[in-house]
Amino acid sequence: MLRNTPAFILNPLQALGRYSQLLFHAFGAIPEFGTYRKNLWEQMVRIGVESLPIVMMAAAFSGAVTTVQTSYQLVFPLIPKGIIGAIVVPSMILELGAVVTGFILAGRVGARIAAELGTMRVTEQIDALEAMGLNSIGYLIVPRVVAGIVMFPVLYVAACFVGIGGGMLVGDLGGFVPIGEFVDGAREFFQPFDPLFGVIKSLVFGFTITSISCFKGYYTKGGAEGVGRATTQAAVASCVFLLLADLVLAVILL
Amino acid sequence: MKYSNEIKVGVTIILATVVFILGVRYFEDLPLFNSTYGLTAEFDNAGGLIAGNIVRVNGVAVGSVNAVYISEESGKVIVDFHVDKNIPVTEGSEAVVAGFDALGVVRLELKLGDPNVPRIPEGGLVSGLNPGDLIGQMTERAPEMMDGADRVLGQLEGVLAEANTMLASPESDFRQTLRAVQGSVDEVETLLSEERERISDILGNVDRLTADLDTAAGEDGEAVTALMDRLNTMMTTLDADLESYSATNEQLQEILRKLNDGDGTLGMLINDPSMYHRLDSTLTGINALVADFQNNPEKYLKEMKLVDLF
Amino acid sequence: MISVQQINKSFGQKHVLKDVSLDIPEGxxxxxxxxxxxxxxxxxxxxxxxxxPDSGRVFVDGVNINDIxxxxxxxxxxxFGVLFQGGALFDSMNSFENVAFPLRTFTSMNESEVRNVVQECLSMVELEDVGLKMPSELSGGMQKRVALARAVALRPxxxxxxxxxxxxxxxxxxxxxxxxxxxxxxxxxxxxxxxxxxxxxxxxxxxxxxxxxxxxxxxxxxxxxxxxxxxxxxxxxxxxxxxxxx
Structure with a gap:
C-alpha cells in the first residue's frame, strides 16, 4: 500500500518520523549530563550571548518603526496619544519581540547549526564520535537544543527591552508621543499574562529552530552540496515552522 | 579563562531575569524595588475588572489586580490584588471598582481606613463596596434626586394652599388687605401656571445636564460622582435657603405695603420682565412668611394693624 | 575476535552486502x-x-552487537579505534585537543596525565610538534596521522x-x-x-x-x-x- 503513496505525502511523513525519532533519542540523552556539559556552555554563548547585538539592533528598529507607524495611523484627534504606547508595548511583548528574534536566529543560529552538523556528518566526524563510543546525539544535539530553549527567552527579553525603549525614544524625539504618555497608555492596558505568553512563545521558538536545524544538519547527505542544501533548508524550515508555532500558540493560549 | 563561558552565560541570564521582572513591575505600575503585599476583596459584580488593572489610592497607582474569579462557594466575585507595602491598608478600608467598563479603563479604587487602627494582614479581606456601572449609578440615584425636587415643589404648593385658606377666613378686619393678597396670590397662581413652561424648560436643562454628565462620564468617571455629590449638596442648601428666608420680613413688609397701595405696582412688576427674577425670589419669601405666619399669627396681626394705620 | 555472520544490507533497491561472513582472529x-x-x-x-544489517549478526568478543x-x-x-577516510578530526579543536578528546571524555585522567598520553600518541605517529595546529592547517597525511594518534589514545x-x-x-x-x-x-x-x-x-x-x-x-x-x-x-x-x- 505504501508503495503507491505519492512521494509528496510519503516524504514529509518520513521526515516527521525521523525527526521524532531524533528528538526521542535526544530526550533519552538528557540525563547523560557529562556528555554535553562543556558543549552546553559553549552553545549557550554562541546561540545566546553572541546573538544579543544583532537581536537587539533588529528589535530596536522594529520598536521604533512600530511607534512611528502607529502614530501615523492614529489620525483621529480624540484618541489620546498614550494609545500609541498601549499598542506598541503589547505588540512588542506579544509578537514582535519573539518573532523578530526568531527570524534572526533562524538565519543566524539555524543555518550555523545545520552547516556545522552537516559538515561533521559529511566528513565523518559524527561517525568518529559514535565510533569512539560517544552518544553523538547527546553530545551534539542536546546542548544546542537546550541552549536554544534556555537562551531564546533571554534574547526575547533583551529584544522587548530594547524594542520598547527604541519605540519610546523615537516617539519622544520624533514628537509623536511623550515618554510619560506612552508609559501611561501602556500601563493602562498592560496584562501580566502578555510577557508570560512571550516567554512561552520564545521557549517554543528556541526549541523549534534549534531542533529543526539539528535535524537537517545531522542527517545531511552528499558532500559540500548537501551541506549547502541542509543549511538553506534549515533556515527556511525554521522560519516556516516558527510561523506555524506562532499561530498555534496564539490560538491555544490567547 | 576556564570559566569564561559559564560566566558570560550566567551574567546574561541573570541580567535578562532582572530586566524581565523589573520590566513587568514597571508596566504593572508597581514600585520597582519595594515589595508588595497581597489582599483580597469580594464583590457582587466585578464591573469589567480584569487581572492587570491598576489599584489606586486617592488617584495614585499603588498596585495591580492579580486575578478576578468567581468563588465556587458563594458565587461572588473574588478579586486578588497587591499593593505597595508602604500603603497602610488598615481595618475599615474599602475597595470599589471604578472607571468605565465600556472604555476598558476599569480600576480598583481603595479607600483607606483610619490610619491608627491595625493593618489588614497579608492576604486579608478588604470589604468591597458594590459599584455597579457608572450609568447604573446614575440611574439608581436619579429617582432620589427627583424625589428631592418633588418634595421641594410639594412643600411649596402645600404652603401656598395653606396661605390661601388662612387668608380666606372672613373674620378679619383687614379684608382689603386680604383681598389684595388674594389678588396677588391669584396673580401668583397665574404666574405659576405661566411658569409651567419655564419649569419644563428647567427640566429640559436638567435633562441636558444629565446628558452632559454622560459625556463627562465618558471622559472621566470620577467627575460624575463628584458632580452628583455636589448636586446633592446643592439640594440641601436649597432646602436650607428656603428656611432662612423667614428672616426677610422687612422686605416682605415693604412689598405688602406696596400691594396695599394698589397703585399697579404689582402690574408693573409683572409687566416689567426685568423685574421677573426679583419677583421670583419674593415669591419664595412669601412662602417662608406664610409659614412663619402660620406658626405665630399674633405677631403678624400686630404688624397688620400697624400697616392699616398708614 | 570479531565474527561477521551472513549479513545482508540494502539501501533502497541496491543490495550492497550479500550474505557476507568473515572471522577475524585476535592479533x-x-x-x-x-x-x-x-x-x-x-x-x-x-x-x-x-x-x-538487514539480516545476519556481528559478534565482537562473543557479543552480538546487534542485540544489545x-x-x-x-x-x-x-x-575500537577507527581511522576514517578523511581523518575526521574535529575541526573545532586543535590537534592536541583532538587526541586528548577521548581521554578527557572516557577516562578520569588529570590534565598532566592527559598531556603525557597525548604526547606519547603524537610521537607514535611522529608528529610531536603539531599539537597547537588546527586540522585545517595540516596536510592530508598529517591529518590522518593525528587521527591515528586519536584512534589509539584509549589503547583499543x-x-x-x-x-x-x-x-x-x-x-x-x-x-x-x-x-x-x-x-x-x-x-x-x-x-x-x-x-x-x-x-x-x-x-x-x-x-x-x-x-x-x-x-x-x-x-x-x-x-x-x-x-x-x-x-x-x-x-x-x-x-x-x-x-x-x-
Missing part, C-alpha cells in the same frame, strides 16, 4: 579489499555497529582503518603503512584495513578478504593471494599493481 591484520562501491566501507561500519542496548554498544565501541584492542592511504602520495602512503605495521606490533592490536591499495595490502596485511559485487569472493593469506588463480581476484590485484607502477 591479526586483515585487509578488506575490493573495488570502490563494492561494499567494503559498509562492511566496516557494520563491525562497529554504525550500521545495522545502545549504552552497551557504546561500551563495546570503546575497544581493535583498530579499523578506512582507506588509510587513499589520496596520499606514495611516500606518505608508505609512512602510514609503516605506522600501521608498527602499531600492530607495539600495541598487539587486531587491525582491519579497508583499502583498494594493493601495495599497502602486500606491505601490512597477514590476510586479505576480497569483496566482489557485495559478496565475500575470496579470503586467504598473502601467500595464498600470490598463488591464487582466481581470475577476478588476479584482475583486481594486477590492475592495482599496474596503476602504482610496480
Amino acid at each position: 591479526e591484520t586483515l585487509a578488506i579489499i575490493g573495488r570502490s562501491g563494492s561494499g567494503k566501507s559498509v562492511l566496516m561500519k557494520h563491525i562497529i555497529g554504525l550500521m545495522q 542496548s545502545y549504552a552497551e554498544l557504546r561500551r563495546v565501541r570503546q575497544h 584492542r581493535y583498530i579499523l582503518y578506512d582507506e588509510p592511504t587513499s589520496g596520499l602520495d606514495p611516500e606518505t602512503s608508505n609512512t602510514i603503512d609503516e605506522l600501521i605495521k608498527n602499531l600492530a606490533n607495539q600495541l598487539n592490536v587486531t587491525s582491519i584495513v579497508v583499502t583498494h591499495d594493493m601495495h599497502s595490502v602486500l606491505n601490512i596485511a597477514d590476510r586479505a578478504a576480497f569483496i566482489y559485487e557485495g559478496r565475500m569472493h575470496w579470503t586467504g593469506t598473502m601467500d595464498e593471494l600470490h598463488k591464487s588463480k582466481d581470475e577476478i581476484l588476479t584482475a583486481f590485484v594486477t590492475a592495482n599493481e599496474y596503476k602504482i607502477g610496480v
